[in-house]
Amino acid sequence: MALQILLNFIIAFVWMFLFEDWSFSRFAVGYLLGIASIGLLSRFWPQGFYLRRLWAALKLLLLFAKELLLSSWAVMVHVMRPRLAVRPGIFALKTELKSDWEITLLSCLICLTPGTLTLDVARDGRILYIHAMDIEDAEELSEQIKGTFERAIMEVTR
Amino acid sequence: MISAAGEIAIGLIVLTGSLIGALSALGLIRLPDVYLRSHAATKSATLGVLLILTGAFLYFAFYLEHVSAKLLLGIAFVFVTSPVAGHLNGRAAYRSGVPLWERSVRDDLSGVYKRGREERDPEQ
Numbered sequence: 001m002a003l004q005i006l007l008n009f010i011i012a013f014v015w016m017f018l019f020e021d022w023s024f025s026r027f028a029v030g031y032l033l034g035i036a037s038i039g040l041l042s043r044f045w046p047q048g049f050y051l052r053r054l055w056a057a058l059k060l061l062l063l064f065a066k067e068l069l070l071s072s073w074a075v076m077v078h079v080m081r082p083r084l085a086v087r088p089g090i091f092a093l094k095t096e097l098k099s100d101w102e103i104t105l106l107s108c109l110i111c112l113t114p115g116t117l118t119l120d121v122a123r124d125g126r127i128l129y130i131h132a133m134d135i136e137d138a139e140e141l142s143e144q145i146k147g148t149f150e151r152a153i154m155e156v157t158r
Numbered sequence: 159m160i161s162a163a164g165e166i167a168i169g170l171i172v173l174t175g176s177l178i179g180a181l182s183a184l185g186l187i188r189l190p191d192v193y194l195r196s197h198a199a200t201k202s203a204t205l206g207v208l209l210i211l212t213g214a215f216l217y218f219a220f221y222l223e224h225v226s227a228k229l230l231l232g233i234a235f236v237f238v239t240s241p242v243a244g245h246l247n248g249r250a251a252y253r254s255g256v257p258l259w260e261r262s263v264r265d266d267l268s269g270v271y272k273r274g275r276e277e278r279d280p281e282q
Contacts, residue, residue: 079185111241
């Protein structure tokens with residue numbers, strides 16, 4: 001992905017050299033041409049076109065903002081309730097993510113959503129131990145995390 | 159007219175942020191154990207700070223015509239560092255044996271550390 005972006009910049013600079021014009025608008029036109037040519041030749045790259053992954057990253061950001069607002073609202077309601085009705089606990093979440101970078105991203109996202117906190121990652125990186133503020137049903141909660149965050153991260157990295 | 163509406167919208171953003179901060183301070187008092195308090199302290203407070211910084215950024219950008227890159231950097235840094243701080247606090251508390259609240263439902267992590275220590279030096 002980084003290589004494709006670098007190539008795109010190089011194409012834009014070649015375009016600027018061809019016109020001997022160093023303005024930003026010339027750079028922008030060259031960059032668009034680079035996107036078009038890399039997109040047309042994307043079958044020669046083993047990992048596919050890089051704009052697709054950029055789009056997936058944007059979708060991950062939006063999904064995260066949604067989850068952040070929803071779950072922080074839930075935590076606020078819990079705090080304001082006159083009788084405390086939380087049922088906290090620690091549950092283990094098996095993850096299918098492989099690389100360190102993906103697991104770090106997943107645990108940071110879990111940490112940032114209110115109501116869940118990553119306590120530890122197992123030595124082999126297969127299991128995340130998560131402290132949840134309100135475990136109605138741990139299976140359901142872990143299915144929910146898997147369905148949203150894990151799938152979105154996978155779409156970005158593979 | 160439009161500028162007045164924009165001022166009200168930015169004011170609402172900042173007000174929401176400070177309300178969230180106040181609620182997380184209340185949670186810090188009410189909640190019973192370290193882990194639950196860290197839920198309130200690290201995350202809701204982060205959201206509040208982010209909203210206040212966003213409101214300040216919007217105000218500077220639209221009314222004083224000054225795009226403040228430092229505020230954007232501040233938002234990014236708070237966003238990246240606060241979950242790590244929450245994770246490390248909770249993990250250090252668990253490893254040094256701080257108990258969970260007595261009404262906690264389940265604990266999948268109990269026994270994991272002891273097993274790991276026995277695997278590493280079996281003589282003990």
